[in-house]
Amino acid sequence: MRQQLVKAEKLKAVEQMGAAISHEIRNPLTAASGFVQLLEDDHLPRQKRKEYLSIVKEELNSAERVIQDYLTFAKPSIETYEELNLKSELKQIINIVQPLAKQNSVEIITDFSVIGMIKGDRQKFRQCFVNVLKNAIEAMPNGGYLSVSTKFNQSYVTICVNDTGMGMTGKQIERLGEPFYSTKGKNGTGLGMMVVYSIVRAMGGTISVESKEGVGTTFSFKFPTLTSILKKQI
Numbered sequence: 100m101r102q103q104l105v106k107a108e109k110l111k112a113v114e115q116m117g118a119a120i121s122h123e124i125r126n127p128l129t130a131a132s133g134f135v136q137l138l139e140d141d142h143l144p145r146q147k148r149k150e151y152l153s154i155v156k157e158e159l160n161s162a163e164r165v166i167q168d169y170l171t172f173a174k175p176s177i178e179t180y181e182e183l184n185l186k187s188e189l190k191q192i193i194n195i196v197q198p199l200a201k202q203n204s205v206e207i208i209t210d211f212s213v214i215g216m217i218k219g220d221r222q223k224f225r226q227c228f229v230n231v232l233k234n235a236i237e238a239m240p241n242g243g244y245l246s247v248s249t250k251f252n253q254s255y256v257t258i259c260v261n262d263t264g265m266g267m268t269g270k271q272i273e274r275l276g277e278p279f280y281s282t283k284g285k286n287g288t289g290l291g292m293m294v295v296y297s298i299v300r301a302m303g304g305t306i307s308v309e310s311k312e313g314v315g316t317t318f319s320f321k322f323p324t325l326t327s328i329l330k331k332q333i
């Protein structure tokens with residue numbers, strides 16, 4: 100009974116989140132379409148036309164960002180659990196964020212242990228780490244180093260993501276994962292880390308954060324290895 104209740108509560112929370120997010124997408128789209136209507140006026144002065152077009156662009160970008168942080172890879176579908184090779188997964192994820200890194204003059208350094216298999220939903224794993232790496236790169240607007248490394252032992256794999264970016268205060272670290280918490284103003288969604296925390300939790304992993312303002316941030320993710328999951332099942 101208690102378990103059913105928890106499940107119902109969880110479902111409700113997921114539904115509420117879904118509603119809040121579709122709101123975050125619909126709002127800018129409605130605004131954009133309103134300005135498009137105004138743009139249909141043939142007598143609109145050139146200056147106004149320019150102004151409205153830039154608003155439309157901004158609103159569309161804002162909807163796009165929410166979709167990117169929340170829905171690009173991890174479509175709200177039935178989860179498929181598969182064996183993931185950490186090294187090749189991370190390599191693919193790094194390829195995805197490479198253009199953004201280049202744009203910010205960020206150099207990506209990797210150091211992967213030879214092996215490391217974990218169990219999880221590939222799309223969600225990808226969504227999770229794209230969000231983490233994007234944040235790291237965005238924390239270095241004037242360039243820097245982003246290093247991604249993995250360690251492996253019998254019971255768990257550790258993925259370390261370190262940046263030489265702006266860092267966070269203790270208060271900011273505490274708020275990580277809170278829906279819509281962002282320090283990036285209109286350029287942020289505040290959804291990336293919420294998605295990260297929920298995916299890592301679902302995969303039975305943990306997150307720890309170390310950060311120093313003006314120096315950088317290290318996120319460490321621990322996931323149970325395939326061998327340790329199999330052992331538990333026996």
Ligand code: ADP
Pocket residue numbers: 230234235236238262264265266267271275276280281282283286287288289290291292293316
């Ligand atoms: P967004 O990126 O849209 O702001 P996120 O949920 O992805 O939202 O991140 C929330 C906040 O966490 C960011 O606005 C930023 O303040 C902080 N943050 C996350 N990762 C880092 C990082 N590597 N360095 C500094 N701040 C970070």
Ligand code: MG
Pocket residue numbers: 168230233234289291292
């Ligand atoms: Mg983000």
